[in-house]
Amino acid sequence: MREFSLPALYEVPADGNLTDIVRRNAAQHPDVAVIARKVDGVWQDVTSVEFLAEVRALAKGLIASGVEPGDRVALMSRTRYEWTLLDFAIWSAGAITVPVYETSSPEQVQWILSDSGATACIVEQEHHTAAVESVRDRLPELKHLWQIDGGGVAELNRSGQDVPDETVEERGSRAKADDPATIVYTSGTTGRPKGCVLTHRNFFADCGNVVERLRPLFRTGECSVLLFLPLAHVFGRMVQIAPMIAPIKLGCVPDIKNLTDELASFRPTLILGVPRVFEKVYNSARAKAQADGKGRIFDKAADTAIDYSRALDAPGGPSLGLRIKHKVFDKLVYSKLRAVLGGKGEYAISGGAPLGERLGHFFRGIGFTVLEGYGLTETTAPTAFNPWDRQKIGTVGQPLPGSVVRIADDGEVLLHGEHIFKEYWNNPAATAEALADGWFHSGDIGTLDEDGYLRITGRKKEILVTAGGKNVAPAVIEDRIRAHALVAECMVVGDGRPFVGALITIDEEFLGRWAAEHGKPAGSTAVSLREDPDLLAAVQSAVDDGNAAVSKAESVRKFRVLPSQFTEDSGHLTPSLKLKRNVVAKDFAADIEAIYQK
Template identity: 90%
Template sequence: MREFSLPALYEVPADGNLTDIVRRNAAQHPDVAVIARKVDGVWQDVTAAAFLAEVRSAAKGLIAAGIQPGDRVGLMSRTRYEWTLLDFAIWSAGAVTVPVYETSSPEQVQWILSDSGATACVVELPGHAAAVESVRERLPALKHVWQIEAGAVEELGRLGQDVTDETVEERSSLARADDPATIVYTSGTTGRPKGCVLTHRSFFAECGNVVERLRPLFRTGECSVLLFLPLAHVFGRLVQIAPMMAPIKLGCVPDIKNLTDELAAFRPTLILGVPRVFEKVYNSARAKAQADGKGKIFDRAADTAIAYSKALDTPSGPSFGLRLRHRVFDRLVYGKLRAVLGGRGEYAISGGAPLGERLGHFFRGIGFTVLEGYGLTESCAATAFNPWDRQKIGTVGQPLPGSVVRIADDGEVLLHGEHLFKEYWNNPAATAEALADGWFHTGDIGTLDEDGYLRITGRKKEIIVTAGGKNVAPAVIEDRIRAHPLVAECMVVGDGRPFVGALITLDEEFLGRWAAEHGKPAGSTAASLREDPDLLAAVQAAVDDGNAAVSKAESVRKFRILPSQFTEESGHLTPSLKLKRNVVAKDFADEIEAIYAK
């Protein structure tokens, strides 16, 4: 057993709540832009004083509508300014926010609103309103549904015109630090999602210590962050609340479809995202270079960036020749890549899945350091992250200051700290199992080095045991294979089988480019090319690269390219894009059998 901890850098208020943040910002930084909204495609700053006024106005409407202290209020929307506004308004009315993924099915909406006992729900689009309406007869506690695109914020403002500021102040101060702030329903790779109760204390401990440990990235009046993660996910909430605590300017966009344009317009100094975002940046840049006949130059530049980053971790540092090559490629390639990322940023924080060492070294080598972290819904997002001044690429960093990470005798990662969740809503049995002996049992397998840096090597429940008795952690090789631009998803199989195999889906965007470059018919799809020798060879190269990270017994011997992608709509991915392995295994049982057919 091994454990590591760091002293807290932030003192959690003894009895405050998250509404204190917006009031403090308005009092101490009234004219500082703490958030920005898009109006007719143009970013407009909102000062701390103006944001507080809008929060109060919406809170008055909720109070006038009969929302009581402790009531649960659903919030189903894409990431946008109004999500953050309403989140703080719900807290200011003394209520508890219950996020609902905007992609949720009516059945999922019904479960979350019913299980939480929500008395009201704010949705964004007509489709969201229709989903709620279709199950409303099974939601007897639900009294109100407001739609953002139909003027919900304005309606709440009119509704609360007769509610006084004093009433809002009284409601805002009711919640104590250990009261629920939100109930976040876990994505649920198996079974029904559990409602994870996160308190105001959880967010103070989490966001306060993140901001203080990464203070150079959160300089008030200088720094900004662009949020494009779903706010129904706890990582998105961290990205929302931490900038408010700093405070630095926060911008919200609904997705990453036009991320390059959004980055260029907003020009954030800090980006928080998931590995797929950074993989896309790299793969898109490489594909563009190849299309322009500069593929070899890009590859040499990438190799130089990686070598330069690795040399930074050696006592002697980069050699003179390497520094010279790096300077040349900085003018030719790296500067353009940094411009794609907004042109002002030097750091990003990545979570949600492993980033991969090669990609980590590449980005640090171009002058844009991606700090990898690790966390769960139950740990209020990050429970470990790489510090800005002492990064160890390949790890998920050191514990959140003020918390403890322990590695149990069986390798499971255990957590302790104020940032942890309080309970699973209406589920005492699951709570007791997860919080045994005062420690949260994550279900992840990991190691701690002598400096307290954590590596995650797999999930306890996902360990594959081959017929030969070899234990295989799928994450290591899956993440390496998935880093290839052609690969969208990879799922390793082999439990009870003679060797390890894999199911692979293809990235539709890059498949089209690959097909054109290799003379394949226009409109070729994964289904039409899955037996194509050239494509099989290209995917085999990705598999070979993945195999290089593991032992021979753990390596993928055979694979199958699937004709379609895993998606949330197909039921194979959770809203946070995690594989539902049992569903994939069931739906593609014939493909798995084909791997092992003689």
């Protein structure tokens, strides 16, 4: 057993709650832009004083409508300015926010609203309203339904005009640090999602210590962050609250479809994203270089960036020759890549899944350091992350200041600290299992080095045992294979089988470009090309790269290319893009059997 801890850098208010942040910002930084919203395609800054006024007005509307202290208010919307505004307004009314993924089915909506006992629900668009209305007869406690795009915010503002400021102040100060701030329903790779109760203390401890440990990235009046993650996910929620604690300017966009344009217009100094975002930036840049006849130059530049980054960790640092090559490629390639990322940023924080060492070195080598972290819903997002000044690429960093990471005898990562969730809503049995002996049992397998840097090597429940008795953690090889531009998803199989195999889906966005470059018919799809020798050779190269990271017994011997991608709509991914392994295994049982046919 091994453990490591760091002292807290942020003092959690003894009895405060998250509404204190908005009032403090208005008092101490009245003219600082704490958030920005898009109006007719143009970013408009909102100062801390203006934001507080808008939060209060909406809180009054909720109070006037009958929302009581402790009530659960569901919020179903894409990431946008109003989401953050409503979140703080719900807290200012003394209520608890229950986020719902805007892609949720009516059945999922019904479960979350019913299990949480939500008395009110705020949705974004008409089809969200229709989803709630379709199950409303099974939601006897639901009294109110507002739609943002249907004038719901304006309606709440009007209805609260007669509520005095003192009422909002009294309501907003009722919740104490250990009271629930939100109930976040976990994605649920198996079974029904569980409602994870996160308190005001949890968010203060997590976000406050992140800000203080990464303070150069959170300089008030200088730094900014663009939020494009779903706010129904705890990582997105952390990205919303941490900038408010700092405070620095926060911008919100609904998705990553036009991310390059959004980065260019907002120009953030800090980006917080998931590995897929950084993979796509790299793959798109490489594909564009190849299309322009500059593929060899890009590949040399990428290799130089990786070599340069690796040399930074070696005694003596990069050689003179490597520094010269790096400087040349900085003008030719790296500066253009940084411009794609907004042009002002030097750092990003990545979480949600492993980034991969090669990609980590590539980005640091081009002058845009991606700090990898690790966390779960139950830890209020990051419970470990790489410090800005002592990064170890390939690890998820050191423990959150004020917390402890312990590796149990069986390799499971155990966690302790003020950021650990309070309970699962209405589920004492699951709570007792997860919080045994005063430690949160993460279900992840990992190791700690002598400096307290954590590596995650797999999920305890996802460990495969081959017929030969070899234990295989899928995450390591899956992440390496998925890093290839052509690969969308990879799921390793082999439990009880003679060797390890893999199911692989093709990235449809990249496939068209690859097909054109390799002389395939226009309109080629994964279905038409899944047996194509050139495509199989390209996928094999991805598999070979993945196999290089593991032992021979753990390597993928055979794979199957599937005819379509795994998606949330197909039921194979959770809203946070995690594989539902049991569903995939069931739906593609024939493909798995084909791998093991002699």
